Amino acid sequence: MTAERRFADPEHLAALARAAFGHGRRLVATEPLAGGTKKGVYRLAFDDDSTAIVYSWDPDSHASGFELFEAARAHLDAVGVRSPQVYLADRSRAHFPADVAVVEDLQGPNLETLLASDPAAASAVMDRLNAALGRMHADLGPAYGKVALVDAGDRPIGSSCEQVVLDNALADLAGAASRDRRVAKAHDEFADVLRLLASAVGSRTAYGLIHGELGPDHVLVDSDGAPVLIDIEGLMFFDVEWEHAFLRIRFGKHYAALRREDLDRQRLALYRLAMHLSLVAKPLLMLDTDFPDHEGTRMIAEANLVQAFGFLS
Incomplete structure (x- = not known):
């Protein structure tokens, strides 16, 4: 079983939600979304009708997606260009076996x-x-x-x-x-x-x-x-x-x-x-x-x- 599959387990997603938001809201549903070969994407839905997006990067990738994401976000912020707000960015593997970020879910049309x-x-x-x-x-x-x-x-x-x-x-x-x-x-x-x-x-x-x-x-x-x-x-x-x-x-x-x-x-x-x-x-x-x-x-x-x-x- 790959790290990506272990991370997608509901228990890991629930632990990630608690790390990002504490115990003030309860995770009620998860949904895998279209991602890429090196990145998993999931939607978290909570009991207060709020949602968030999880990015999970393949730990076997030759270039860390997490590092690329963090650097890109910093540069966009510096020039005043919007990317999704980040609630949690973590590569400690303390909660789940992959580098992850929990970000804003913009559910309107692209x-x-x-x-x-x-x-x-x-x-x-x-x-x-x-x-x-x-x-x-x-x-x-x-x-x-x-x-x-x-x-x-x-x-x-x-x-x-x-x-x-x-x-x-x-x-x-x-x-x-x-x-x-x-x-x-x-x-x-x-x-x-x-x-x-x-x-x-x-x-x-x-x-x-x-x-x-x-x-x-x-x-x-x-x-x-x-x-x-x-x-x-x-x-x-x-x-x-x-x-x-x-x-x-x-x-x-x-x-x-x-x-x-x-x-x-x-x-x-x-x-x-x-x-x-x-x-x-x-x-x-x-x-x-x-x-x-x-x-x-x-x-x-x-x-x-x-x-x-x-x-x-």
Whole structure:
């Protein structure tokens, strides 16, 4: 039995609830929520109708999710960007066999749902999200990498952001070419375009604070209409063009509210192609597994392949 399963036991969750809130409220229900391969997520429900969320990080992960979470939260707090309020953060294993945090449960719609159901309300949140991103991206670090590693003075991987992106894009291209004959046929042309785009990128020595995977599903909305960022463990100092390449894909027609005109266009072009190739390669790889939503996964790969081929015309 893994530490994650032991931690998810109701007795462990009850002990965690007592550690976070004392004996003033009684835990009446627990619910597992969608998390990730390295993080378990649970909802705690209490007898006074209040709720809270538990994050539990895989203790076997090579990089401590808890440390990444704590560092990310500190940096977001410093620039005035909301993430869920933390009631308890503990890695002592005194109550449960995993690093954990008990945080605020924002049960309203996420921004993705709000954009579809209430465009007027979503527009105000988008404006506030744009302002929050402006504060983040203006917070510059001396090196690139996840904030916990930069804070610790660790040496970054690779020689530059653009070199890291290029290397990963070439690896994604090779992976996609091994699974799709259209990519295989155009492999050399894609590789040439990637290298040409990378060669046009100038050097840079300061890096903005970015979320890294900020889709509208990673933005909750609090009772005051403020955006609240979740899944923040990937927070890093990196080129803000990487963030915008992702924002453009994930926000689609709504991206106009977040667009910036002062970005490095050569860098953005490289990162957009790299992002599309990643979103071809990874879904194609998932199709070789027992991942349940094959149709949706194939649609993601096809949509991004169309966008990638646009760089060859």
